[in-house]
Every structure is written in structure tokens, then in C-alpha cells.
Amino acid sequence: MSQWQLAVDIGGTFTDVVLLDAAGATTVLEKVLTTPKEPAAGVMDGVRRALARAGVAARELRYVIHGTTLVTNALIERKGAVTALVATAGHEDAIEIGRETRYDAYDLGLEKPDPLVPPERRFGLGARIMADGSERVPLSAPEVEALVARLRASGAEAVAVSLLHAYRNPAHEQAVGRALRELAPGLRVSLSSVVSGEIREYERTSTCVANAYVRGIVEAYLRSLNELLRADGFAGQLLLMLSSGGTCTVETACEVPIRLVESGPAGGAAAAAHHARATGASRVLAFDMGGTTAKICLIDDGEPQITREFEVARVWRFKRGSGLPLLVPVVEMIEIGAGGGSIAHVDRMGLPKVGPESAGSEPGPACYGRGGDRPTVTDANLVLGYLDASYFLGGAMSLDRAAADAAIRRHVAQPLSLSLTDAAWGIHAIVTENMANAALMHAVERGKEIGAYDLYAFGGAAPMHACTLAERLGVDRVIVPPGAGVRSCFGFLASPLAFEVSRSRTVRIEHIDLGDVAALLDALEGEARAPLALAGVRGGDVTVRRFVEMRYRGQGYEIEVPAPPGAQDRAWLQALCANFEAVYGTYYRHVPAGLPMEAVTWRVRAQSPAPHLPPLETAAAARPSPKGERPLFVPMESAFRTVPVWDRYALPAGWRATGPVVIEEIESTTVVTPAFDVAVDDGLNLVLTRRTS
């Protein structure tokens, strides 16, 4: 069996490729332009280049693991299939009515997303399941036949079937699905109980519709990519990165493509999780900062948290609430409008603000010299000496310092009567504070103490802000991995095959029927294992974990509790309740005594063993010396200080220095502030440690 594995991540601008052999002796990193019209072509271009550079043939690849923004883009650009919706009669408009809310209390101009299915393609069925799962109105054969005729006449290519309480009893959805496959074989059918299985009809329907909408595109793309790879001789397995951090086969991806929606960012989290497992770090904060956004994710005991609430394709000023809700397992992370391109301005209150508007890559920051005249975070970093005008992207692009100065002076320094340096530092500090607040909020909501985490910084801009952010968060250790710019790809390679399924079924703990629970959990386990078996994972190698979402009766938000091991007996139930109280206490600081509990959603996650990612080889000098020096702004001293600049590629394991220093590599620059020492570990990570004062 060949030893090579390859990861491909299609991003907005670039497609990243990482090729490595099982021993880690050879690593090839490749960045090519994304080709939005024919994404498979861009992927093949990158794959072929990487293979050529390593002198490896496609048939020597064991795995190709792929993450893509295809699903997200199809939803943002509305390029999916002509989709119809079959809903419970009387509730066809649920996807338009949504939650009747305004996500911004004061903005009278706000907009809501147009549903993916227009009213004329929403069809009602009189059949009715009640909240307890009982059937009130049966599904009639003539009604289904009439439905098929209406669907045909509507010109639909795909159909989402989302009936009330299908999470509780999917029988009607399944029957409709069977009928449609038989009577209208050309239609791509998605059932809400398969795609999501969770209570709340608007969100579940939205998820099911989005799945139906993107399915054709994903199928066509994956088929074409698979064929192109095979044509080049590839005989291994093509796997897709899931939003939840695992991988899946092409077959699974075509069935529930909506689960690929956050596959790229999930790769970043997986990379940080791999680092945590490899180094035994029990708490890691993944911090990914690029051009327009920053993402922050908490990783406890080597596992990212998974959430089931996500929102895609925001239509109004990137505001939370203005997008389409998706109930799919997604690595839990917060994303905020803070990146190198974030624009600084002074608001009506005379206060400096940074983001969420971004200058993007066109026109880009003022210092790019492409016509941008608004000051950005990158401009501020240039003024502060964090960036070198002549070594941006390894010197491939030079930065215009005068343009950065002018933009900051005009839009921030002069209106606030600040010096240029103070204004630049203000921009840097505020964007960092925005990220710190978001991170704190994220941690607090989960009852975590953020100061106990290591900060794992990757993405172009993160290594420049990591020390300032760590200081704001009270974090003592910062890790900057090698190849920080393509770290998500490494994450793909470190991800296990995994799948999870869940079902909402509310049960009061004191009335629980343990036999039913056992049957439900076993059924879910069967569903979760099936895709892994299909992918060739041996049953004995699969790890299965079970979770229950619980609450006190009367509450409406649940928290996820690990189910105890062993058979579902009385002792199991007691242990489950104890787990719930423990988790509740960490979240809300106060556990009410004696209130009845209930279990709401049951969940099973199955995964293969996590692949081993070999350490990278080193190509460092034995006794490196700084490649130069430059003035760096030191906020504690409110002054510039001349500091040494090191070439990262020359630094061997074991090298150490005391901040302030600057360490440069092609895609990013690490700024070590005076509060930190830095060392290179055996994995070639930069490890920055805060000095105890």
C-alpha cells in the first residue's frame, strides 16, 4: 500500500494543497488560485503541481482528503437546484415566517433572507403526526400521487420533505420519500428526519431545504473530481471533511452535503486538536485570523466542541440572525469580522472602531497600493513595525508605508487628536480587544476559564496578534505551528472518519422506559456506524460515543451530557443525571435542587481511530543568526525599540530567544512582545511563554 496522503482545501481566494508521506520526511505545500467556475480544475492543478514537485504519481496516493466552500458558496450565490418543499399542510410558509423576529432592534432597513424555495413550490400534505409521535391523520395514497403530479408540474429538480414532528416519528416522511423515489425517480429527495432529526420546524426545514438545494451541485462536482483523479491513476480513497471535524466518504457527502458547510474552518480546529493530542495539552484555544475574519474555537482534551446551531449566507451587514439557520453538527467556533483587512473609522461618539467591514483583497489595505485609502489593521501593523514593507508574502509583494501613514492620519489620528503611532496602536488594540471579547463570551457561555488555555495561532494575521491577545485573555502560552498559512489542510490529514446522528424525543427522567432508550440508542448507533462500514472501517476499530441533551422540565435550552457507559439500567440513569448536574453547574454556577429533569435529544457519534500525522522534517541551520533588525512599537514603553528579526526557516528545534523579537516566514510574521520568551520545540512549533513578572 502506498504511503502518500494529500489534503486539498478550496478557499475563497486560494486552493491550498499539502502532500506528505507517512514518515513525514517529505512535505509539499502548494497554493494555487481558486477557480470558482470549475473548482475541480483548480484542485487538479494544485494536486498535479504538488505531485510533480515531490516526484510522486497519483496512484501512490492512499487518501485524498478534501474540504471545500462549495456548499457555502452555492448558498450565498443562490446557485443551487430548483427546489420544492413538501410540508405539513398549513405550515408551508414556516421557512418564510421564521421566528418572526428582527435581529437588530433599531435598524428599520433590515432584510431577511429570501427562502430557497418560493411560495409557488411549497406543497402541503394533510397527513399529521402529533407532538407525542402519534398519527392523527394518516398519509393517503391519492394525496401522495397528487403531490407527485404537482411536483412534476412545478419543474422542481430537488425536493425537501419536512413534516411536523418528523424528529419524533419519521414514518410519513419515509413513506413520502419511498413514493417519490418510485414515482419520480429524477427528483433528488431530502428528508428532514435524515438531514437533521431535531425539534423546531423552521430551523429543521431550513436545513433540509438547503441540503436539497446543494445536493445536485455537490454530486456533480464530486463525481467530476473523482473521475479526474481516477483518470490520473488515483486508486485510493477520496474523503470529504465534515463541518463537525471528521471525514466521510463521497457517498455520505452526496446524501447530506449540508454537513460539509464549514469544512475548511473545521480543518483548522482539527489541526489544533491534533496538536493538543500530540503534545498532551488538555486545553487549547485555536485562533485563526485571516484577511476578513477571525475564528476562535476551544479544544478540551484534544476534542473540539460540536454545536448544532449554525447560520450561513447572512444577507444584512454580516449580522447574526440575517442568514439561513442550519441544524447540523458543526465544530463550535465563533467567527467575527476581525482580520488584516478590517477597516478602522471614528464613529458618531468620537470613538475609534475597527471592522466588521473589510477592505478585502480589492482594493485591500491602503498599503497594498491598489487604490484603498481606508486604514486597516494591516496598515496599523505596518506602522507599528509588526510587518516589514519589503518582506510581505516573502517579498512577493511590497507595501506602501506612506499610504498606510496617510490613511491612518486622515481617518483616525487627526479626528481623535492622536499621534500616528498611538492611532495605529489603538487600531491594533481594538481589533484584538474585539477578538478577546468574543473569545471570553464564547468561553463564559460554556463555563470555561480561558486563562487556562494555550493559544494556537494560525492563519496569515494571527501570529502578529497572538501575544497581545494572550495578554488580554490572561493566557500564558502561545503556539505558532509551522506552515501556519495552510494549517487547515494539515487538520484534514489528522481527522478520523466520523459520523453522528441524533433524534429528538423528550422523556421525563422519572417516567423513562429504559428498554425504549436502549432501543433508540442502538438504532442511532447503527445509523452512525453505517457510513464508516461503507468506507471500509472495521467494526472493532470504531469508537462510539453517546450523548443526551438534557434540561430541567420547563426549560427550553438543553445541554449536552455524555451518556455513561454500560447497559441502560437504573445505575446508568443515576450516573446520567449526575453528569447533567455536573455540566449544568459548570455552565450556570447554580444547580437548582429537586427539579424534575428531562432528556430531549439523543445522539450517537461513531469515529475511526484518528490518523497519525508525522512530525515535519527540519531543514534548519545549526547556529542561526538574525537576518536583520527593525524598530518595533512596544506599548508598555509607549516607544519604538529596535529588535532582531529572525528567519523562521533557519531556526532549529531547541532554539530560544527573549522578546521582543520578530520571526518571519513567507505567509506570516510572529511578533514576540517583551512579555514573552520564545523557543522552537521538536515539532518546529514556536512556543511563546509569558514571563512571570
Added chain:
Amino acid sequence: MKARASDPVFVEVAWSRLISVVEQEAQALLRTAFTNIVRESGDLSAGVFDLKGRMVAQAITGTPGHINSMALAVRHVLRAVPPDTIAPGDVLATNDPWLASGHLNDITVVTPVFHRARLVGYTASTCHAMDIGGRGITVDALDCYEEGFLIPPCRIFAGGRPQQVLELLAANVRVPEAVMGDVHAQVSGNAVGAHRLTEMLEEFGLEDIEDLAAAILDRSEAGMRAAIVEIPDGRYRGEMRLDGFEEPIVIRTSVIVTGDALTVDYAGSSPASKRAINVVLNYTKAYTTYGVKCVVAPHVPNNAGSFRPVTITAPEGSLLNAVRPAPVASRHLIGLFLPDAVMGALAPAVPGRVIAESSSCLWTLDVRGRDRSGHHFKEFIATGGGMGARHDKDGLSATQFPSTIRGVPAEIVESTSPIVIHRRALAPDSGGPGRFRGGLGMVIEFGMETDEDWLFTASFERARIPAQGLFGGGPGAPGSVETAGGRRLEAKAQHWMRPDERVVIHTPGGGGYGPPAERDPERVAADIAAGRVSKG
């Protein structure tokens, strides 16, 4: 970073931190709440207050009626419970309509925050209690004493120990588990906020938030004044009619803009009513301030500073400044229309910033009865209608305005109550015609899984006089309520329903903006194709 209130970078950084403190407070409250009205609908508010009881920051989550009346309530509470008597572990509360949010169902909980053994400020929240005894949210009480249990400003916890008033409250409400559960959620939320606030003080090396609060409030005030200056000086008048009872209710609005200050006066509006729709001044101020802010300065933060340049008056004893013991339980029936009234008056001054009238009132499924297992149930599911059209786009359909309450999914309603939602759809032809169409109302048909008669409380406005259009736009459709069998039901009354009867509600549509003849033909065609409009 040096902690100086004169340093704009410090103020910005500390201010965003305060906002994250209150947001954490609101989220903890939401997630531990026991009722649909709080957690699914978000009928709540949360804020941080300085030592003078001035609101410095509010959570984004929350309704204007609660936020802005809570902003006024905290000072009243501190007048009754002198700060120098407050000790750590104390928690204060009131639901006095005249001191807090206009009816007994809204309970305001205030938690003093101590840092290094010194009182440094307060966290507070207001939530809608599922029940408060008395007649519930009807229009029938003759005075406020019939309306339920009143908690004067007092300690509900002293030194961490629950006080007897909590037992009194539990003994006086129909659903004590839900009501007490939510009070505990408020206490929890405030505690989370207080904890985060002290952490913030520690981190920034601050003794208290006084200087920071002053800087925030002064800057907000300046932002508000700068925004008011953009409105041409003048006295702008509006008049709006509501269904009322035997006679329509009139709301006369004068908005006076003088330089950087703005006054809203309601002189000439209807007198106090014998029905329980009277509005206390706190609540009048809450929704008027909200309307002004949406039009004048949507981006200026909402706090005690941004309120300063705005004066709101209504004659004492009138409908919009009711005096004790007027009945007030359904004060939102009137109060929610005040943003419409403000926009109607300001329309000629700033035509591009206002919207046509909205359905505005909540059309709530307010039901009581006994389910098949003999349990008493009580539910209060708020639903919305259409919003008024904007100057450049159609109004939003099925959207709560000016309340920011969220709808509750049918699956949640049916899983947590005996209500069955048979239909929840957009109502065709309900949006007012115009160059831009008003948002559509909804049609909701619901029944009950019960073998006994059940009580349905209708408490609706705009069932006769619809939401008016602006600048030539037509009115939206009025709302209606009837049984599935076609029996019309009075819009402001309690109705006993038979077990198998269903109620059908049409919520009102929003008004249109600009002459209908100027509507883009493509939009007309799209509306017809989508079944939103049945004729051209």
C-alpha cells in the same frame, strides 16, 4: 493600557467589554428560564447600572419596553432601598407598574455588585412573568388592585437568604413553578453579569465604573445630539386612531425639534380609560424613546446618556400618563403603537427614515384550561403581523415590531402545551398597497387537546382601524378573530371555547409607502405569482 476615561481607545475597549458583560447576563437568563415567553420569545431585558442607577449598557437581547422602562426603574428601586443599607448577597426587586414596566407581570430584579467589599454598581433584568395572580392580561380590571400581586421595591434575597416575599409571590400565582423558575433565572443571570463586571474591574485595575460610565454617557449624549441636529427644526404633529372600545382612541403627537434637543408631547390624546389599557409614564417613555431612536439615531447606543436630549411628556391622568389606581394590565395594547405615532409625526421632516404604520400590537395566543391528564395549563404565545413599508423596500411580513419578541415554533408549542397549531401561514392581500407594499400579516388556526371548555383571552388592536400607509400608500388589512366555524369573536374579550373548537386569527398587515400606481410591475407580478396578492 492606561485606564483613562479621557482616552478614546480605553473607553472603546472598556465599553465593548461592558456590552459583553450584559450580553452574558442576558444569555444566562435566557438559557436557564422556565417559560416559552422568556426563552423562546426573549421577552426580557438586561443591563448594567452605575451607582446613581443610570443605565450604562444594555444587552442586545431584549425588548424596548423592558429595556427602556428598566432603565428608569432602577432609580426608583434605589430610592426605596437606600444604597447605604445594601450588603453583599442582597437582591432587590419590584413589579410596581408605576416604578417599573407598566404592568404587574413584569418583574424587575436588581443585583448590587460589590468589588473589593465596595458597592460599585448594579446588574438588572426585567422579565415577563407567566402569571401574577389577579385577572391576568385582560382589559377587565376596574383598578390595579384587581390585577394581581404587587411587589413593592424590596429585598427578595438578603445576604444570600431568600426572603418571605418570594413565598408570598409563589402562593399568589397560578403557575408557581414557572414563575419562580424564571425569577431564579433572573437572579442567576444578574449574578453572572455581576461576576463578569468585577472581573473586568480587576483586569482593568479600576476601582469602580463611575468615570467610565460618565464618559460613555457623555459620548452617547453627544452622539444623540449630533443626530438630532440633522433633523430640521420644527414642530411636527401627527394623529393616530386605534380601535379602542365603544369609541376609537386618539393619540395626538407633537414632536418639537430645537437644535440638538427633541421633545415628544402627547397633549390632546385620549383621557384615561376605564378598561385596563392605561399606560404609565415609564412605559410611554420606553416606547417613545425607542421610536425616536429608530428614526433619529439607530446607531447611537441606548443608555441614560442618549436619553438626555429627549423629553417626553403626557398630561397627568391621561391615557399615556395614567395615575394609580388605574388598571394597566393591557398597557401594551396602546404603548406598542407609540413608535408608529412618533414616525407619523416625523414623516414630513425625514421621509426616508420612517416607515408606514405596522401591525404593532402583539396577537397573542393567551389560553387557560385543563389538559387531558387533569393539569392546569396557561400559555401566552406572542405572534406578529406585517411591518410598514420602507421608503426603499417592502415591509417585513410576519415580524414583531416594535417589540422584538420572537415567535415560538409550532413543534415547541405542541410539545409543551395542549395547543395544536393547524395553520400558520402568511395572509394574502394583507399588506397595504404602495410603491412599496406593507408586510403581510399571518393567519393562525389553533385548537386544544382537551376534553373541557378552555378560556381564550383576546386582547387585540387594529381589528377595526388598520395600519395606515404613508405618502399615498394604502392601509394594511385589519386583523380579525373568529372560530373555524365562522363565529366572529370580540377582539378584546375573554371567550370560553368548546374542547373541539378552533380559533382562527388574522394578524394585521403593514401600511404601504408611496402611491400604488408607482409600484414596479415586476414586483406586482412576483407578488401575484407567489400568491401574496390575489389581484393586480
